[in-house]
Every structure is written in C-alpha cells, then in structure tokens.
Amino acid sequence: MATKKEIYALELTPVKKAEDIHFKNPPLAFFNAVGGEEGMKELMYDFYDKIYESDIAHFFPQDEAEFDEVKFKNSKFFIQICGGPKVYEDETQGMELNEYMIRIHDDFSITEKSRLEWLGTMRAALADKAQHVDIGLIQEFWDYLEKFSKLTVNTFADGSTYYAAYTQAKED
Numbered sequence: 001m002a003t004k005k006e007i008y009a010l011e012l013t014p015v016k017k018a019e020d021i022h023f024k025n026p027p028l029a030f031f032n033a034v035g036g037e038e039g040m041k042e043l044m045y046d047f048y049d050k051i052y053e054s055d056i057a058h059f060f061p062q063d064e065a066e067f068d069e070v071k072f073k074n075s076k077f078f079i080q081i082c083g084g085p086k087v088y089e090d091e092t093q094g095m096e097l098n099e100y101m102i103r104i105h106d107d108f109s110i111t112e113k114s115r116l117e118w119l120g121t122m123r124a125a126l127a128d129k130a131q132h133v134d135i136g137l138i139q140e141f142w143d144y145l146e147k148f149s150k151l152t153v154n155t156f157a158d159g160s161t162y163y164a165a166y167t168q169a170k171e172d
C-alpha cells in the first residue's frame with residue numbers, strides 16, 4: 001500500500017548533459033502488483049489523459065485516433081519493460097527496447113522542463129491509480145522513469161542539442 005503523500009514525495013534529480021545513466025528496468029513484481037496488463041493499461045491511459053491537461057500536451061498528436069495509437073503503444077511498452085509479455089517486440093525495428101526508446105524521442109525537442117512535467121504527470125497518475133501497490137515497488141518503478149527519462153532530454157537551456165548515445169544507458 002502507498003499513500004498519495006508518499007507517492008508525491010518521490011524524488012526528482014536534475015539531468016546533466018552527456019552523463020552516463022545507471023538504471024534498472026522496473027521489476028515484474030511492480031507489473032503484477034499494479035494489476036498485470038489491465039492494470040498497467042489503466043495507469044497509462046490515466047497518465048495520457050493527464051498529459052492532455054499538462055504543459056507538454058502540444059508534443060502529442062491532437063487527432064483522437066493518433067492519440068489512441070500512442071496510448072496503446074505506450075501501454076504495450078510498459079508491459080514489456082517490466083518483464084511482462086513481450087507485446088511491444090514488433091515495434092522496435094530490431095533494436096533493443098531501451099535503445100529504441102531513446103531514439104524514438106529524437107524527433108522531439110525535449111528539455112529538462114518538459115521532462116519534469118512528464119515525470120510530474122506520471123507521479124500524479126501513480127497517486128491516482130497505484131495506491132494499492134507497495135511503496136517499495138512504486139519506488140523501483142519510479143527510479144527507472146526518473147533515471148531513464150534523462151536520456152530523452154536532447155535540448156538544453158543554452159540552446160544546444162545533444163542526443164544521448166545508447167552506450168550511455170548503463171543497465172545495471
């Protein structure tokens with residue numbers, strides 16, 4: 001079990017340009033505790049509903065059918081990255097899952113500010129949909145998101161761009 005207060009206390013740390021990122025993929029125990037494929041889908045659909053109310057809504061498709069497609073693919077990704085069924089496998093064009101995830105974000109100018117908004121939105125979705133999950137498991141899921149999301153930031157405050165190499169993703 002987790003309280004909203006505990007979930008909102010999950011920590012955010014700042015990105016540093018070009019640093020290596022050490023992270024672990026989220027545990028299968030989180031996937032099971034959140035409610036398997038159905039539970040994960042519910043969490044991610046809630047996340048995207050909140051994205052549309054957020055400061056980063058403009059990054060995402062405004063067309064409803066395209067938006068549904070992103071919601072659906074996003075849910076499949078999170079099912080697989082937690083060690084659940086490999087339902088996202090066919091999307092990765094032969095790349096390793098995390099490598100594909102870094103590269104798919106290259107098409108968007110993602111700043112630290114948008115990363116923090118993305119994480120804040122996810123934290124709100126967890127507070128609404130994951131209170132039945134043990135806080136330790138939520139923490140592990142969060143650690144993956146908080147760290148991995150640094151590799152999606154490609155546009156910096158001084159106006160420069162830097163696209164993370166897959167070799168900077170250090171899966172411990």
Ligand code: HEM
Nearest residue numbers: 056059061070073074077108110114115118145148149152
């Ligand atoms: C842990 C960090 C993140 C993960 C795991 C993640 C995961 C994903 C996934 C699974 C998709 C769908 C890919 C597909 O089409 O198959 C996606 C798309 C996208 N993500 Fe992320 N994301 C992360 C961080 C971010 C951040 C920080 C932003 C900031 C704005 C962002 C913006 C987007 C956008 C704009 C799309 C594409 C929407 C479209 O297809 O038009 N993501 N992401």
